[in-house]
Amino acid sequence: AQSVTQLDSHVSVSEGTPVLLRCNYSSSYSPSLFWYVQHPNKGLQLLLKYTSAATLVKGINGFEAEFKKSETSFHLTKPSAHMSDAAEYFCVVISYSSASKIIFGSGTRLSIRP
């Protein structure tokens, strides 16, 4: 079975400070892991993906995530937050199985304080 848990429903940081959005997953098979961002009234945009290559994955807009198998985590980070980063972020797991589904976390709303 697959599942994904986003540990924080809301994260607030000041502009220019680091961002950490936490994600833990559970998967019976080797998973692919993704982070998507959703701005208000916009569609889901792919930020980055892990597919069993390098464990540190770099994405768009300065975001990166590290796959840690021992911790079953895939936390999203950014060194310096920008006002435009304010959005909803979803951690997603997909397993390589014919019965796989795209499983979304419940989302983390990121707010940026001026």
Next chain:
Amino acid sequence: GAGVSQSPRYKVAKRGQDVALRCDPISGHVSLFWYQQALGQGPEFLTYFQNEAQLDKSGLPSDRFFAERPEGSVSTLKIQRTQQEDSAVYLCASSRGARGQGASGGYTFGSGTRLTVV
């Protein structure tokens, strides 16, 4: 097209009315998914098509929900006798490979249809 297109962008329906939501996936994409996203929650799986075949409809909440993709391209999600709990954003996603294959390429999502049942 360049992306996944969904229409209408917004739909207001009176309770009991039938609605049809359209998804135009990226041309040539084999896989097509429908998701339901309630306010403040993550998207929940509804159904999956591989070309024209509906291989998984385990997420459809009731028999009022029906989806089709007759020619393996455009898909329609139909909701009969809408109820207030159907109010949500309905998202469509497509990918080049079949489910379980090509997941490394990720999935492209449309902007969704926001359905409000009054």
